[in-house]
Amino acid sequence: MAELNNENVLQALKEAFGDAIMHTDEQYGMLTAEIPAERNTEIIGWLKNHAEIKMGFLTDVCAVHNPEQKGRELAVVYHLHSWTKNFRMRIKCFLPAEKPEIATLTGLYNAANWMERETFDFYGVQFTGHPDLRRILNMDEMDYHPLLKQYALEDETRDDKDDSFFGR
Amino acid sequence: MSQLDTRNPDKFVSTETIDGEIATLNLGPTHPATHGVFQNVMKVDGERIISSEPTIGYIHRAFEKLAERRPYNQITPITDRLNYCSSPINNMGWHMTVEKLAGIEVPKKVDYMRVIIMELARIADHLVCNSVIGVDTGALTGFTYVFQEREKIYEMYEEVCGARLTTNIGRIGGFEREFSPVFMAKLKKFLKEFPAKFQEFDNLLTRNRIFMDRVIKAGPISAEKAMSYGFTGPNLRAAGVDYDVRVMNPYSSYGDFDFIIPVGQDGDTYDRFIVRQEEIRQSLSIIQQALDGMPEGNHYADVPSFYLPPKEEVYRSMEALIYHFKIVMGETPIPVGEVYHAVEGANGELGYYLISDGGRTPYRLHFRRPCFIYYQAYPEMVKGAMLSDAILTMSSMNVIAGELDA
Structure with a gap:
């Protein structure tokens, strides 16, 4: 692997983990792999410590809420970057809304600490093993996770911004 | 200073007491020395810090939630308010993200114009930061020198977009107008006069013995730690990672320019x-290279569904009126997809993770x-x-x- 590209990284991942690499795509050139939530530390740790891939930098952690996808409403999205080979990829783990639990990455990257706190704050994702899982931007007394789609931004009786007015 | 080796802080924690007790000090959230709303609850032993507990979120404005309710062109003003010392970089980063999602190719000239604006913003941001380091060491003079220069940069923003701090500069697809002759004159004057002024500032601090004694070894971080903590930008490069x-x-034709990446x-x-x-x-x-090599061409891409037509056209032609209406009402066709785009902001990698479901607003924007990511190392x-x-x-x-608080 002199150079990393989507094909050879995906192949290496599939050789090492087989069926655990569930769904992949390459939107806008970035390799995206869906992995089981319970194996996130194992697979991301493998990517980090791989002699060639060396995903040493955790660019970003965030969550996405898809209320329509039953049983996998919440997605935790990791952006990884290998600086030695200049290769970026995205890892997604899906979680059910009733039990949004996933292992923390703080053991692998110090940067994960606040990024996971932010994700917990806004989406309520429970990062098990996190050293200090508290709210970070919102106040501690808040009793909901505001970026979940069920919480409307504005008065719900307003309909002037409704997509149905635009034929969608 | 001699026995205080800040490179190995653990060596000193709790092994020494000065007055025999540990005090709690509440630094911030509105302390004048913190330059913003930051709170740190510190445990101090005398003047030595044992631990620090940052509290953030005092000016959280829920930008990510707001963005889920706004059409793409209305999100640019939100990005202004992220790093408000260099708003144009944030604006350009957002424009480029949407262009990447929508597959818009901008003319080379737009790239060069953007590079000029972004580098001006980087200069303004670095001037603020460096002169404030001087202020915090007690050297106020340099600050007053370079703030005059920053003012000139703000005047140039004003020529381009009419605003100074929260710029909302440029459009998806290019710029709303050509660089005016006044802007060009101001830019050329700035390029000619700024280096001497900057040198004066540099002379005041860079090799100043008092300043050097004060800042060398203050708040160090190793390259490995910096990488693990998600450092990017000048802070990372100061630790030695290029x-x-x-x-x-x-992005934006940066490959065309010849420049070096300084590392510490x-x-x-x-x-x-x-x-x-x-x-x-x-x-x-x-900036000089971009100015010299400025290509001929249009200052906007040919994307009528994103780029507002000239106002006089809107009054005259049906087609322009339709596009104008559609853009203002947020009715622009946008592909379904997800995209991550990063730009080098003045303090690090500023990334936009955008998911579109084809609707008038982003489905998710992160x-x-x-600085949210690297401040946790503080x-x-x-x-x-x-x-x-x-x-x-x-x-x-x-x-x-x-x-920090978004």
């Missing part, structure tokens, strides 16, 4: 200062805000240091409250 998005993943060695306040000083010089050189960087070094460390990290 990572710069402009070179790693060139120790990752301390002095190195961060020096790296920024050199980046200002490199930015000047990039800002990768560099307690570790100041552990074992003196209180006054903690103030310096914070100002040299260039933590901007707007970006």
